[in-house]
Amino acid sequence: MTNPRDGGSRPNRRDALRPVEYVGGAAIAAVFTAFIVFFGTRDWNIALITLGGVFIIVLMVLALLTMAVKPNPGEHGDGTGGDPDRRRGDGSGH
Template identity: 45%
Template sequence: MTEPRRREKLRPAELVGLAALVAVFLGGVIFLVTRDLVLSLLFFGGTFVFDLVVLAMLMLAVTPNKPADGEAPPDTPHD
């Protein structure tokens, strides 16, 4: 079995970083508008969790699955 490449190992960190970046932006905007630190922290946390869930669902939709037992791989022509 081959070792995963560096890009494959860093993919989860990229997704968490992207979710954190969006959450920091929204938390900062809420803080600048309301000047309420607790409200901005609530929006930061909620946005971070929501973004992680949405990005995980999108990655599941994009990532190709292995063929089931007995099925031909998608590269081979069908009989």
């Protein structure tokens, strides 16, 4: 069931749950920071503002870092250094 009827491929479970990991991580950081701010100030308004701000900032940083990473194609890990002649296995390489 990896190929739906429309011809596209479905992402695996890890790729499908990746956004949930990012939102969950941002939420944990925001709650932790708001908890510290609340016990430091005893003011709910400042704690809630901190919670929202930290959530947005952490989520944006995670999204930007994710966009900066470019996954390598499968052929880059084969020890050829990207040389197509060495990849053929004709023995003319080093």
